[in-house]
Amino acid sequence: MYWEPEKETMEREELEQLQLERLEATLNRVHMNVPFYRRKFDALGIDTDDIRSIGDIRKLPFTTKDDLRENYPYGLFAVPLREVVRIHASSGTTGMSTVVGYTKNDIKTWSNLVARVLTAGGITKDDVIQIAFGYGLFTGGFGIHYGAERIGASVIPISSGNTARQIKIMQDFKTTALICTPSYALLIADTIMEMGINVNSLSLKYGLFGAEPWSEAMRKEIQDKLKIVATDNYGLSEVMGPGVAGECLERNGLHINEDNFLVEIINPETLEPVPPGETGELVITTLTKEAFPVIRFRTRDLTRLIPSPCPCGRKFMRMHRVMGRTDDMLIIKGVNVFPSQIEHVLFDIEGTEPHYQIIVDRKGAMDDVTVKVEVSEPIFFDEMKKQNELMDLIKRRLASELGIGVNVRLVEKKSIERSEGKAKRVIDLRKI
Numbered sequence: 015m016y017w018e019p020e021k022e023t024m025e026r027e028e029l030e031q032l033q034l035e036r037l038e039a040t041l042n043r044v045h046m047n048v049p050f051y052r053r054k055f056d057a058l059g060i061d062t063d064d065i066r067s068i069g070d071i072r073k074l075p076f077t078t079k080d081d082l083r084e085n086y087p088y089g090l091f092a093v094p095l096r097e098v099v100r101i102h103a104s105s106g107t108t109g110m111s112t113v114v115g116y117t118k119n120d121i122k123t124w125s126n127l128v129a130r131v132l133t134a135g136g137i138t139k140d141d142v143i144q145i146a147f148g149y150g151l152f153t154g155g156f157g158i159h160y161g162a163e164r165i166g167a168s169v170i171p172i173s174s175g176n177t178a179r180q181i182k183i184m185q186d187f188k189t190t191a192l193i194c195t196p197s198y199a200l201l202i203a204d205t206i207m208e209m210g211i212n213v214n215s216l217s218l219k220y221g222l223f224g225a226e227p228w229s230e231a232m233r234k235e236i237q238d239k240l241k242i243v244a245t246d247n248y249g250l251s252e253v254m255g256p257g258v259a260g261e262c263l264e265r266n267g268l269h270i271n272e273d274n275f276l277v278e279i280i281n282p283e284t285l286e287p288v289p290p291g292e293t294g295e296l297v298i299t300t301l302t303k304e305a306f307p308v309i310r311f312r313t314r315d316l317t318r319l320i321p322s323p324c325p326c327g328r329k330f331m332r333m334h335r336v337m338g339r340t341d342d343m344l345i346i347k348g349v350n351v352f353p354s355q356i357e358h359v360l361f362d363i364e365g366t367e368p369h370y371q372i373i374v375d376r377k378g379a380m381d382d383v384t385v386k387v388e389v390s391e392p393i394f395f396d397e398m399k400k401q402n403e404l405m406d407l408i409k410r411r412l413a414s415e416l417g418i419g420v421n422v423r424l425v426e427k428k429s430i431e432r433s434e435g436k437a438k439r440v441i442d443l444r445k446i
């Protein structure tokens with residue numbers, strides 16, 4: 015089922031024509047209204063009229079998170095503040111937060127795109143949706159909320175936190191779809207089990223999870239524990255929030271809302287496009303945003319495009335689940351490692367709990383990595399021999415997946431902090 019079939023099944027040629035028209039309009043708007051872009055284009059001698067095909071986008075300069083920070087708070091807005099009806103900001107865990115704005119029209123577009131993602135994930139107006147993303151400056155809560163209302167579903171704006179209450183509401187209000195981060199979904203699932211509630215007595219059918227990286231193994235874990243169909247959806251505040259891309263029920267890559275976002279995959283070192291289908295950094299240009307358009311925004315997210323047609327019939331290109339961020343990448347003994355690779359290994363090992371943390375420290379000139387993993391109770395309290403066997407097994411599997419050895423520490427169940435929002439998987443002691 016589609017939310018906007020005429021758009022979602024548009025032929026490529028027609029789509030590219032639409033993208034080009036919208037790109038030209040966006041470029042004219044930013045050139046006219048945002049001094050930052052005007053200066054950059056003028057310095058490079060770029061006339062917006064020179065952009066005559068989608069491929070010409072490569073002539074334009076990139077925009078980075080630093081550019082956004084330097085223009086804090088409103089410097090990159092393309093409309094006067096009186097036309098802005100909503101302001102969000104990214105959490106700013108890695109520095110000053112970035113501020114984004116939306117016009118009335120932007121909110122309409124955003125709701126519509128989220129409605130597409132929700133519909134692709136199985137949601138209809140008959141669903142009762144529990145939104146357990148934080149409501150506030152974070153785009154997750156409000157972004158999903160407006161899209162869900164747009165569909166006509168019954169929305170429970172519970173926000174994140176208070177897990178016992180989440181579960182009570184889920185039981186009493188007969189929630190059919192849960193929307194939050196995958197790590198919070200797992201915490202909810204584990205709490206349901208601990209409370210001795212039979213998951214089959216709940217009405218849950220679908221889960222739409224996003225806002226942080228997760229693995230296929232984690233999807234399986236959540237689906238099994240909550241007895242739902244779980245899809246992945248992606249977005250980022252700088253570009254819009256949720257609604258940029260989402261999986262359909264095939265669960266094999268996220269359809270990008272290409273009529274609103276022009277995407278490129280570049281090599282983050284050379285900044286050149288990667289060959290089709292190869293992994294690199296996702297770069298996004300917004301095509302319809304009024305208040306806060308971005309041109310060639312470097313997301314730092316690593317993914318690849320999946321050009322083959324999807325059996326669901328949507329024509330929008332899919333992207334592979336985000337494998338990690340360029341700034342999350344660990345270089346251990348010269349080898350590039352992403353937390354998601356470690357997760358993939360751990361989730362497949364019997365006797366471990368799906369909770370882990372990666373601690374990076376420096377010993378002399380070398381990075382030293384310890385993977386802390388929770389083990390299930392019987393093993394933790396069992397004899398040393400069993401613990402050692404399990405530790406060896408984890409070390410061996412990690413070594414074969416990563417190509418390097420890391421330290422492993424088994425810890426008691428529940429000793430790693432649980433997350434109600436985005437999980438913090440990597441503790442980097444090197445920066446302290």
Ligand code: DLL
Nearest residue numbers: 104154224225226227247248249250251255256336
């Ligand atoms: O996380 C927007 C969002 C809200 C998306 C709700 C989906 C659902 P930010 O807080 O600005 O915005 O964080 C954006 O989170 O650049 C990715 O690194 C990461 N991220 C978001 N979705 C996914 C996903 C929201 N499905 C940053 N898989 C992005 C992996 C994701 N990483």
